[in-house]
Amino acid sequence: MTRKGMRIVLFRPPPFSSAPRTPSPHTSSPPLPDSILEENLEVAKSFLARWGPDSTTAVSLFQGDDRDEARQFIEVVKNLHAAMQCHASQDSSSDKLVRAHDLMSTAMERLQKEFSQILSVNREYLHPESVSRVQSPMTISARSSVSDFELKTEDEFGIANESISEVERVSMLAMADLKAIADCMISTGYGKECVKIYKTVRKSVIGESLYNLGIEKLSFSKVQKMDWDVLEIKIKSWFKGVKTALKSLFKGEKILCDHVFSASLPIRESCFAQISKAGATILFGFPELVAKYKKSPEKIFITLDLYEAIADLSTEINYIFSSTASSNVQSQVVSSQIKLGENIGTLITDFETSIQKESSKKPVPRGGVHPLTRYVMNYISFLSDYRGILNDILADWPLPTKLPMPESYYGTSKEEDSPITLHFAWLILVLLCKLDGKGEHYNNVALSYLFSANNLQYIVNKVRTSNLRFVLGGDWIEKHESKIKLYSSKYRRIGWSEVFSTLPADVKAEISPEEARESFRNFDRAFKETCRKQTSWIVPDQTLRDEIKISVAKELGALYGEFYAENRVRTGRVSESDPVVRLSPDDLGNYLSDLFYGSGSGSEGSVSSSTPSSHSSPFSAVF
Template identity: 85%
Template sequence: MTRKGMRSVFFRPPPSSSTPSTPSPHSSSPPLSDSIVEEILEVAKSFLARWGPHSTTAASLFQGDDRDESRQFIEVVNKLYAVMHYLASRDSSSDKLVSAHDLMSTAMERLQKEFFQILSVNREYLYSESVSSVQSPMPISVRSSVSDFELETEDEFGIANESISEVERVSLSAMADLKAIADCMISTGYGKECVKVYKTVRKSIIDESLYNLGIQKLSFSKVQKMDWEVLERKIKTWLKGVKTAVKSLFEQERILCDHVFSASLPIRESCFAQISKDGAMILFGFPELVAKYKKSPEKIFITLDLYEAIADLWTEIKYIFSSTASSNVQSQVVSSQIKLGENIRTLITDFEMSIQKESSKKPVPRGGVHPLTSYVMNYILFLSDYSRILNDILADWPLPEQLSMPESYYGTPKEEDSPITLRFAWLILVLLCKLDGKGEHYNDVALSYLFLANNLQYIVNKVRISNLRFLLGGDWIERHESRIKLYASKYGRIGWNGVFSSLPADVKTEISPEEARESFRNFNRAFEETYRKQTSWVVPDQKLRDEIKISLAKELGALYGEFYARNRVRTRRVSESDPVVRLSPDDLSNYFSDLFYGS
């Protein structure tokens, strides 16, 4: 066969109607013979003389838009590999086999150089949007089964050429070149050398990217010695960077690695695991270190943020590190979540204990809202924002059986009640029991009931304006509103009992003028004394304040109004300075309007 004829067989032009493909040693080719082997070795020697690893012919085989030379180089390597198999089967010690092996080594050295150069030059482009676009619903093992060099028509990633940016075009071109080289080196037995180059470049990129995101390797002892303010800043940095690390670093690196090494499932899984493992273990090991830090109830919210961040990214993490080679990363993520969950349950227990152990005995001035009430309810309110993940954390952590929840406080638990519903109801019950004890510190029983009404009203208001209303439900709110009315009623009966008892038992009964005058005097004295004492009391909630005033005005105003109407004209003024009838029913309403402002 003439040289011209040989080249026409060796370098086949791509079919005009289909994508040019990279020949493999197993693709269809003319049967080998000694003469064809001679021709192949001659062409390969000539080609590698121009494109050897130390050749100055050009900077790179894979530069520019014309890919004829790079395609031909790949064909040279594949044909050379077929020749080596042919010669080895005939005479494993022949000079021609040694020559072919030397030529192959030269070609592989060149491809290694090209592979390294493409990775290095394009390191900032391989995380562009075009890398993300490689994703598809199909399994990874099927995703990259198309040709290597096609970028002129709608390419293997499903992106129309005219619709992509220049950066994306560069990235797609580099990815195709990397895949072509990797396919060739793997198919000819040089996959190990190819992977070594890839790992060297890409691992450094992962490590550098994590460092730029503020993710640093920390030891347990170093974390334990940190001030909380320092650790909190590191946690916030981690929270800010973890989504980027997973979705824009590890996920795209996985996609890139899967594409480049699509020719071998074991290689791509092993390669990705080796370049990502160290960085991933540092990233996902940090939350576990935080979980072991000194505990206090206030740290629960940022701990929940850590747990939530992992939970929200779990689907991506599970996909990215799904191989057996990456199983230790998944194990670390699971371990961090378990430790965070345990930490959160401990912090909730500590929070409950802090409520029970609160020991202040000084009554809140004027019967207002206790600081413990506002602290606990704000804490629970913030917790309710994490109800989705708290249900997961508390799912296997029911209330202790010995801690029965009175039906009057919560109602009969329902099967559909979530763990967080029961837990929040229990925490509020613990608070209410504590408040009952606080109410006993008042010397005035009426004021203690006003205190209880004020604090329960504050609790119900917090439930109404937050996610707690969905968790605890309308029945819970109605039940506790009934208790507020009960407390308010008891306050009214006890606090104004002296005023009510100053009037005759039956205000419609006929009495003498002297008895009427005495009743008016007793009423004036009792009302002024009660009013003077209670003007310093406070009801912060306007709705509750108005309801108590209206109730007093209706009940006391009605009795006094009846007595006033029947007996006012039957009394006479004892002296100008001591009028017997000092207050009219309208005066009572005016006095009531001034109550509960703490003046």
Template identity: 55%
Template sequence: MLFRSRSPSPMSSPSRSTIPPSSPHRTFCESLMDENIDTAQSLIEKWDSDNSSAPSLFHGDDRQEAKQYLNAVKVLQSTMHVVISKSSGSEKLVRAQILMEKAMKRLQKEFYQILSSNRQYLDPESVSTHSSRTSTISSFSDFEDELEDGLRATNESISEMERVSAAAMGDLKAIADCMISAGYGKECVKIYKSLRKSIVDEGLYHLGVEKTTLSQIQKMDWEVLEYKIKNWLNAVKVAVKTLFYGERILCDSVFSTSDSIRESCYSDITVEGATWLFGFPEFVAKCKKSPEKMFRTLDLYEAISDLWAEIESIFSFESTSSVRTLAVNALVKLGEAIRIMFADFEAAIQKDSSKTPVPGGGVHPLTRYVMNYLAFLGDYSEILSDIFADYPLSIQSPLPEAYFGSLESSDVSSSPISVRFSWLVLVLLCKLDGKAELFKDVALSYLFLANNLQYVVAKVRDSNLRFLLCEEWVAKHEEKVKNYAANYERVGWSKVYSSLPEDPTADISPEETKQCFLRLNLSFEEAYRKQTTWVVPDAKLRDEIKISVARRLVPAYSAFYEKHREGLSRKRGSESLVRYMPENLANYLSDLFFGDGGVGQVSSASSSPSPSSHYRGRQSR
């Protein structure tokens, strides 16, 4: 209590005139104590805080006098302990205590000035950048050597801001060490907490982090909430990696001699802002779920997961455990929300009840929606693997048991998330099987299945889904596309193929020849008329189907035509009987699968009329 006296007696005012003259009875220890107090008094009074014209002790690059001042305070403190232990007189003790009060007042002022005047150099970004280049200064006595040797050695790579930041951190640490050692840590900590909390709060404000409640979040339109989520995703990285990290470095450096003080400071400065920051994603997770919110929810989960190591390290104190708990709870709630939305997405596929056939047998809107959704989800495969790690797929579906064998016998990776993706694709394909039955034309049903499965395979192949479903899955379903296309060709062109004899070069009667040409004309015109309104969106599949039909039809017709054209040329009316030149059949085929019912580019450039125009001309005659 003697050390913290704030109101010394006026009669005890320190003055050299009150010191008794030396006497032969004084011991060497007493003389040394008097000398130490005299030395401290000369420096302390020189830098008395009441002298408003006195410059800063820590001004410029020269720290010699600052070092002497702090050493004098340490010696004064040691002397006071000796005075008490020796009971050498209350006058010395009171005199030393008054000097200590003046010294602490001065250091308190210096501490405030360094914090406030170097604010731009002590911002978390500068501190965190500096920490990556130089080690934290261990003590003020080593400061001059480190500043002179270490910073000079890296003079070419270190910036002026980093140099000033390092110097200011060293000054603050030196003052804090001295004040804490002298029993004045409370005054030092009060200044530090006040100034640094304002900087952290201001930094969070500029990042757009604000205090929100669950009711406020739940009342927001999704567009507004999505904007806030985007802002939060940008803010959390800066807040953790720069703001909170830099503040932790500064706090650890300034108060490195006291674990309890640096914990108290950091907790009081950051916990409130960190609570606002990490409370937001948990509120989002508690909002109404829907599949379109899946991706932003995954972004929130991924951001916290990626930053977890830093969060755990920066907020490692017991007093900041609430921040760690908030972050963990946010991950748990976000994970639950994502699993619910995943289940809702599957249910939405199974509940789709649209009964309108897709025009031309093209790609169904459900196929586009589901596969685009899954392709985007594939980008989050690692996060989803973490979320579903302890949640194996439990199938509760109205699908026939025959479909389950397709999943069990698939070559999909056995990871839980891969099985889930495979299952969702299977659910889609089953729905498409049902929608194929809506077409009255069997050939068009097969073409519809080929188109949609081709779209599914293409989406898998061109996204991260190929790593989840594997190459064997892709190869197996590419083969299914070919089977669907072959079935389409078999059903859709069987009449055309069968209109020609099995052996096109065989000798047949003129009447049989005539009937063959008539059957081919009718069947080809019927197939052409229907299939010009059908569509194959995938260019590669479209060409493969056309080439396959052409290879089967054109050579056979050409051989038949060459065999019988001389005999037909001698008969009247043969011009109307032979409507197609062999070389033009491929041009007619090129019109197919564009879905416009018109003429394609190749045949429109041809001099021969289209089958439809032949048909209309025959009817008019």
């Protein structure tokens, strides 16, 4: 039969439809099923003689620019199958039906061979990343004339459009070929064979791609035996590859699978689930393995990063693995998040315990900021960067004690307080209670209050300059700033009490010259001795340092200034070389300027009586 004659047979309207055809009185009766089958047997036999699975006339039906032969082959198979169904309803044991089955098996062998070859030869062009680009909005308009990738030639694809790259062009053609074969095999009852070939090839693509992304299959025992440095490298590889794996690899694979097997929803969902199961389980099971690794407080941040990465990708995960067939992947994602959340909650509880168990008793030199304060506040401030996901996690973790939070510390609890607000406020309370105990180790009560002011100032500064300000709020900051002022006031009252006691209760009252001289001598001695002690003390925060010194200068300078004005002239001199009044009100500011830099010995030496100071003075407006 000539090709022209063959095309007449192949492309004529189907000889029957799903509904029985009623003969028209003006036309001849339709062909009988027996003659329909006979006709299609002849066409199929002739066509398969050239394109059977063992034929050496050509490498592939789907090769080169011309898809005409491939289209004809698929039409031959469909027509043969339709004729077989029609004939089987009349005579299921016919010899012709047996011959048709043999020819259909031969045709399916050829299509399976073509299907496998297209998948293998075009492996690079059918990489999920390439498929994702084909499905991008940029290329949709370029192929808008193509209806669902029907089997077409390159000319029919509109390949002349220069906006389509070579990779996209080859990908589009290969996808169209695969879909045409899959549609044919599924419609003729050979979908299982088609899917088997597809799964074998595409599983290896996913496995190879994950390996190239640095994501490998690891067992629980292997992870537990790893040094943290080694595991950390693998975690970094996971972070680097997870987005690509999900948004390019699995998404692209789903696009390809959905397209190739678009003829059957159950087949495409099942096929994609089986292809992706192993790789997706490796990808999303890794965070769970990390969550089960040996715990320490410092590992909480990388655990939070893992939790956040999964949460950020949840929309894509739910879309790609949305079918019931992919429920095992969904379960793995949920399991990893649960384990990570439990790990994070446990680490925060362990962190609180580590604060309570800190047992150092040696006072911090000079009343400065305790290392525990720095460590805890740095830790909590970093945690506050994850406040969104921590709110979700800590909602399932009650405060680790049943004792109510002191109202003097946090204020009245509000219903709208978030879980992270309550937990972080509690952690800081635990720290402050610990610091109160450490302040008792100072022999000097004034220094212990200065220690409390320094540490609370550091805490408040950390809150102000980090995301903790959004967690704890302005009321918390104001309440603790008032406590700093209280500690400063107690320091001033106790630390300078001996100096204040040298002045009369009423500095303007008239006293004898002898009493005035005695007060001046006592004031000079007490003031210099107090300055000598406190030059070794330290206030690291400049604002707090200036506030404390200014408050001392204002209170002490006002009293001494009035006493000085009333009694300086009447005291006279004991001798030319030994004046009674050695300090003027202006001198006080110069001495106070040297305080709280930690420069003195604190136990020996004396404060120089010279007025110049090496530090800039904030007291020019005070005296």
